[in-house]
Amino acid sequence: MAETNPTLDGTPENAPGLDGAFLRTQGVSKSFHGRPVLKEADFAIGSGEIAVLVGKSGSGKSTLLRVIAGLEEPDAGDIHLAGQAVVQGGEYQGAWKDLHGQIGMIFQSYTLWPHMNVLDNLTIAPRLTLGESRAQLLERAEKALTEVGMAQHLRSRCTQLSGGERQRVAIARALMMRPRLLLCDEITSALDPPVAAEVLGVLTKLKEEEGIACVIVTHDMAFASKAADRICFFEDGLIKEDVPPEHAFNDPQTPGLRAFIDAIRF
Ligand code: ADP
Ligand code: MG
16 A cells, blocks of 8 residues: 555645545445355545556456445445544434535446436436525526537436447536536446547546546546546555555556556557
């Protein structure tokens, strides 16, 4: 594990008392059918940071994201979010209910409702949970779509959109809940490289303009080298190396990351 990341610097929206990390997992473990998949995984990210998770298939990246998102209950470990303990000793705490809305997650396969138009896809969850008026939600949907460069598609049917457009709508839909942390699990794996670059570029903009923290699982090493603040190398259920991209690419410290970088070098 590398030394503490200097960019977790305690800006106002970062959590106090946790070295400024907005999210921190400590000793998070998870087994499936008796087989450990996460083994006391430690991870942290500050507001306005992009962390790219890399590692072989099956190393536990998606499981960590799913645990952070509350889609999978950990067996053990602590999670702090915005300065509050939301999981302690593997148990969700009361604070989780208040804070989980700060986390948005986007997946590889398009999870939009195909029979609804873009506006309805964006507003259905907030309409059910936030109790805001149609006018407020329309305004917010327009803003979210503008952020991802899709404002002209407010009334488009999702079936008419290309893969890249759908993923930008999926990001806009996550933005409707005003997340401070976005978890992106291989969201561009099904897209052509130039389209993938555009979609990932949206995340860089959100980080820079809104201070949203992004944890991104991707095989797009061009993006990782350009846009990541940190590369977190996952192996065997935990993060073995957590370093800025230039270190990851030029001076990997662990044999696993060295082999991974050699394998993708072109
Ligand atoms: P990665 O995203 O790095 O490819 P995953 O976190 O998806 O890895 O999976 C790690 C391991 O856990 C894999 O062997 C996978 O089959 C297993 N796994 C993940 N989710 C489940 C589940 N819900 N039930 C059983 N096994 C699972
Ligand atoms: Mg995965």
